[in-house]
Amino acid sequence: MSMTDTPPLGTASIAALRQYVRAAGHKGIDTTPLLTRAGLDLSSGHSDDERIDGERFQRFIRLLVEATDNPILGLETGDFVQPGSYTVLGYITMSCATLGEAIQYIIPYEKLVGDMGLTRFLLDGDRMHLIWQCAYNDPWVRPQMIDNVIASWIQYARWLSDDADTSPEAVHLERRSPGAALESAYRERWGCPVVFEAADNRVIASRTLLERPLRQPDPGLRRTLEAHARSQMAAITADTALLTRVREAIRQQLLQGVSRQDIVAGQLHMTARTLQRKLSQEGSSYQSLLDEVRQSLAEDFLCHTRMAIPDIALRLGFSEPASFHRRFKRNTGVTPGDYRTTHSHTPATD
Structure with missing residues (x-):
């Protein structure tokens, strides 16, 4: 697909790339040839906050999707999120006192993770909404990127709050359903209803989660x-x-x-x-x-x-x-x- 009529994809952190590589390695997939074809290199000990070209990152994900033939690749990569996956933003959120305090740092610093999209945060009565707009345009990559971001958010929030049962009230995804047989994988991971072909990508949760204490608050750090x-x-x-x-x-x-x-x-x-x-x-x-x-x-x-x-x-x-x-x-x-x-x-x- 031609990218000449779309905005440049900017850059992404090495840390964002590593999350996909870890997920592929868990499945026994050698990503070295895919990285080479995408013009990327992880062999020389790059630090997590180094940057890679966004077009090459998108191409690597496209190659990984093609190699795995996995309609829910992005969802499964969310299982491999780590604090380092969000570079310094991850460590900032680790040191916050509450989940609400951690969320307030996403919007001003999400570019540190990469130029993959933009986040908005809304409060509506007793609910909060985290909304994500994907910047990646490849039709094979976009749904996987959306799944990855939403899955990573939910998994990371559970880790931060030290509560594996923390779940949203609902998740909306603009992507099409991967098929009825695979929809249960989303509900099982997220513990809530999932709406496909929605108007946007959003996590809807109780406002009370904003007060959820985190495991390692450290204001000085x-x-x-x-x-x-x-x-x-x-x-x-x-x-x-x-x-x-x-x-x-x-x-x-x-x-x-x-x-x-x-x-x-x-x-x-x-x-x-x-x-x-x-x-x-x-x-x-x-x-x-x-x-x-x-x-x-x-x-x-x-x-x-x-x-x-x-x-x-x-x-x-x-x-x-x-x-x-x-x-x-x-x-x-x-x-x-x-x-x-x-x-x-x-x-x-x-």
């Missing part, structure tokens, strides 16, 4: 961690802006048939060396962003234009069509021609 979180938020905001600007500059160049790092750097008022250093600090590189934008544009050209495949290869800066074919098949598992046949309603002569 919480204040220290919050200062650290504010510092990380400022850095992430600047980093995401840089990656977004570089992606857009590369995209505009490729649409004109060129792809030069020195031109992109000049547009951002820095040298190519400075640009590469700044991207490296964010765990990225010019080449990785170029590859990402090339793939996105290739899918878009194949789906929505009649442009011949050799012309697409030339437009994207490949020296010969064979190189484009090899790269595209490595990324998607199919040739450009097969991809066009499957995804496009606009036939072309290749």
Whole structure:
């Protein structure tokens, strides 16, 4: 699916990725080849608060869904949530006195976990509502991401309050039902009715849960961690802006048939060396962003234009069509021609 007409997915923490890897490992699934295909690497001891590209994170989840053929993968990954899954936000919530105090930190600091979506909190009489809007757009990934976030919330709240019986009154999911036979897995885990194809994703619970005491309150530690979180938020905001600007500059160049790092750097008022250093600090590189934008544009050209495949290869800066074919098949598992046949309603002569 083409991402060129949707907002960039920003970044995600290594910790968010590790939750999926732990869940897969529990099932005996080797995620190393999937991580490689997604352009990710967990082999060199990255810290949990390091960032990965959101598009690559989404691609890894897509590959994991395809490899497992599991309609409730996201639900099951919620079983593997840990305080570290939420980076410093997890440790802030651990040090809060009540569940309500912990919840108030989700909205201002959820970006530390990743740019996967946005949370809202509402009080309505004797009930509270936690509502989550998913930013991920791949139709295979989105329902699993929604399940993961909601399942992780509920599991983590139970852990924080040291009460495995803590349950919502209801959960609403915008995703379609995975099938009647699998719906019971949601009710058994969450202990409440679950509504599928709802208007949004929300957890509805008794307002009294806000006063539920947590196991390890530590106001002094919480204040220290919050200062650290504010510092990380400022850095992430600047980093995401840089990656977004570089992606857009590369995209505009490729649409004109060129792809030069020195031109992109000049547009951002820095040298190519400075640009590469700044991207490296964010765990990225010019080449990785170029590859990402090339793939996105290739899918878009194949789906929505009649442009011949050799012309697409030339437009994207490949020296010969064979190189484009090899790269595209490595990324998607199919040739450009097969991809066009499957995804496009606009036939072309290749």
